[in-house]
Amino acid sequence: MALKCGIVxxxxxxxxxxxxxxxxxxxxxxxxxxxxxxxxxxxITVPDKxxxxxxxxxxxxxxxxxxxxxxxxxxxxxxxxxxxxLGNQFLANxxxxxxxxxxxxCFDNDNVIHVETxxxxxxxxxxxxxxxxxxxxxxxxxxxxKLKKNAKGGDKQAVAKLExxxxxxDHLSEGLSARDLExxxxxxEIFKEMSLLTAKPILYVCNVDEGSALNxxxxxxxxxxxxxxxDAEIILVSAAIEEEIAExxxxxxxxxxxxxxxxxxxxxxRLIIASYKLLNLITYFTAGVKEVRAWTITKGTKxxxxxxxxxxxxxxxxxxxxxxxxxxxxHYGSEAAVKEAxxxxxxxxxxxxxxxxVMHFRFNV
Numbered sequence: 001m002a003l004k005c006g007i008v009x010x011x012x013x014x015x016x017x018x019x020x021x022x023x024x025x026x027x028x029x030x031x032x033x034x035x036x037x038x039x040x041x042x043x044i045t046v047p048d049k050x051x052x053x054x055x056x057x058x059x060x061x062x063x064x065x066x067x068x069x070x071x072x073x074x075x076x077x078x079x080x081x082x083x084x085x086l087g088n089q090f091l092a093n094x095x096x097x098x099x100x101x102x103x104x105x106c107f108d109n110d111n112v113i114h115v116e117t118x119x120x121x122x123x124x125x126x127x128x129x130x131x132x133x134x135x136x137x138x139x140x141x142x143x144x145x146k147l148k149k150n151a152k153g154g155d156k157q158a159v160a161k162l163e164x165x166x167x168x169x170d171h172l173s174e175g176l177s178a179r180d181l182e183x184x185x186x187x188x189e190i191f192k193e194m195s196l197l198t199a200k201p202i203l204y205v206c207n208v209d210e211g212s213a214l215n216x217x218x219x220x221x222x223x224x225x226x227x228x229x230x231d232a233e234i235i236l237v238s239a240a241i242e243e244e245i246a247e248x249x250x251x252x253x254x255x256x257x258x259x260x261x262x263x264x265x266x267x268x269x270r271l272i273i274a275s276y277k278l279l280n281l282i283t284y285f286t287a288g289v290k291e292v293r294a295w296t297i298t299k300g301t302k303x304x305x306x307x308x309x310x311x312x313x314x315x316x317x318x319x320x321x322x323x324x325x326x327x328x329x330x331h332y333g334s335e336a337a338v339k340e341a342x343x344x345x346x347x348x349x350x351x352x353x354x355x356x357x358v359m360h361f362r363f364n365v
Contacts, residue, residue, distance in 0.1 A: 003099075004099075005069070005097060005203075006039075006101065011075030011115045011183065013105040013207060014103055014105065017242075018205065022044050022272065023044055023070060024246050041072075044067060045272075046272055046283070051063065054330075060287070063291070064281055064291060064293040065294050066150055068296075076119055091135050091197065093199060094197050094200075097200070100171050100201070100277065103207055104204060104206050107117075107207045108219075120222040122222055136199075141167055148162060164265065172196075189363075203232065203235065207238070208238050209222060213236055217318040219238060233274055242268050245343060280359075282354075282355035285357070286358070300350060303321040303351040303359075303361075317363040317364045322345070323346075323347050323358070325354070333350075
């Protein structure tokens with residue numbers, strides 16, 4: 001699936017360093033504003049211990065994990081909504097992603113300049129939020145003008161849409177993010193049509209020094225207090241250290257480094273998994289001697305749609321799905337043993353795929 005997360009934040013907060021740690025890329029991470037001008041794009045593998053276990057049981061010729069696309073977007077400054085800095089380019093890039101990873105600088109280092117001269121995560125977040133809301137207001141205002149024209153004839157549906165459009169505009173006018181606006185399901189069509197930047201789900205990454213990677217620091221405490229009422233997850237990562245870990249080739253050496261920091265796994269692993277969930281994605285598996293593979297689908301996808309991720313013919317000619325729960329597969333140790341125990345389910349077109357399902361599709365084209 002072509003779903004992607006965009007890494008955003010002020011200049012020099014560690015976006016490109018984090019991108020390099022996630023993707024093992026070599027994006028320019030320099031000590032000056034706007035080191036990133038064109039967005040860097042990379043694919044990140046989603047760690048999944050279930051894939052490892054299934055591969056251990058099946059012993060396939062090939063193992064194929066699932067991935068998420070990640071985009072490192074140019075830094076934003078005050079006035080971006082009016083085109084300051086690389087504002088127009090930055091905002092256009094954000095519009096193209098499905099979810100936002102907002103990197104907040106929570107470390108002190110006189111050798112790394114800050115575009116606002118001082119380290120203040122609360123202020124930094126407010127700058128980003130303000131610029132995104134201002135751009136959304138501009139978008140909503142244009143949409144509202146169109147809705148008003150459509151409603152002049154008195155058509156009930158057009159009038160109802162205008163009311164929703166006005167509600168969205170008024171909400172943004174208060175400086176609030178669109179994602180915080182509660183709407184009835186029937187009213188969300190206008191909301192989606194506007195493609196608002198602040199409607200995108202968000203994950204906050206506090207970029208800290210090595211010593212604060214486990215428990216945070218005063219900057220993190222202040223930031224957590226600020227966002228405590230938001231429906232968003234916060235992850236602590238030391239991007240500079242994570243980039244060093246990513247460059248190590250030996251797995252045991254990597255884990256020794258991580259252990260010395262007091263962590264059980266690299267921060268990038270937690271971040272990748274959180275990003276995957278942020279996109280409302282789940283994983284199902286196919287398991288055979290040729291290949292054990294993880295497939296990405298949106299939560300709530302029915303069996304034919306899941307089959308279509310493999311090939312469109314699978315969806316068009318869908319007959320049924322043979323489904324084994326992950327726990328059952330592990331418990332019995334093989335597909336044959338699961339079938340013998342009568343624990344394999346045969347499901348039709350209305351079956352909603354569950355995270356971890358091991359599936360085999362029957363189709364006819």
